């Protein structure tokens with residue numbers, strides 16, 4: 001039985017325990033494991049594991065992450081000064097390991113957000129370029145009924161999206177746990193927008209000031225064009241429609257910069273760069289606008 005205890009697999013250890021096959025050499029391991037399981041049960045929070053999506057679920061149909069043509073830099077390989085010189089005013093970059101939001105991530109599990117914000121009202125916007133319509137719903141209603149996978153033929157003007165318009169009074173205790181990307185731009189101050197969206201949703205091309213986007217759960221694919229290269233798109237069509245119908249017809253020279261970001265990475269976009277996003281999974285995300 002000692003062989004079972006030597007195994008790295010917690011499953012075999014658990015099954016050893018369940019069959020009563022304990023052994024003196026195992027008891028310490030099993031004791032620790034038991035404490036760990038009790039902790040899991042009490043805290044109701046699973047430790048972060050690869051593929052852990054905080055209870056928000058993964059989507060099976062949108063696995064294609066596409067290729068990545070945006071520079072990806074580990075934060076240990078680039079200083080703040082180099083970021084300013086090479087990217088801040090010239091091109092997008094993805095920074096890895098810039099901040100540790102492990103704690104914020106735990107607060108953003110589906111169970112934790114529902115526990116705390118179920119009865120709160122959230123303001124949804126239509127996912128078209130000019131966001132015409134706003135709809136107020138209870139957070140619980142949004143999570144249970146509106147966080148659906150996007151279908152390709154739904155118009156952006158008919159797709160409700162929870163992003164921005166956050167009530168910073170009610171969500172204050174959550175947002176204050178967020179560690180924003182530490183590489184700021186001179187003469188700007190950060191403003192946050194928090195959102196949750198279903199797989200296949202995303203905002204179509206638009207532009208504004210510079211900022212960062214970070215996914216807390218789920219993967220988000222980004223498409224970017226420089227300010228002087230306005231992409232062709234219909235403002236009421238979703239990104240999913242654009243990706244399926246317009247993107248494949250683009251000439252190579254006309255392709256956007258693109259990449260899929262995952263938790264632990266932040267994407268920086270400079271001032272007035274055109275961008276569109278596509279959530280590959282149910283995503284919890286936060287943007288830091290540098291105004």
Ligand SMILES: *[C@@H]1O[C@H](CO)[C@@H](O)[C@H](O)[C@H]1NC(C)=O
Pocket residue numbers: 167168169170
């Ligand atoms: C934000 O929430 C507070 C407290 O519930 C409420 O009084 C206030 O009207 C809300 N603000 C907005 C803009 O909805």
Ligand SMILES: *[C@@H]1O[C@H](CO)[C@@H](O)[C@H](O)[C@H]1NC(C)=O
Pocket residue numbers: 128132157235236
């Ligand atoms: C987009 O949809 C909105 C809302 O349905 C509508 O008012 C607007 O005219 C549409 N824009 C275009 C360019 O079709």
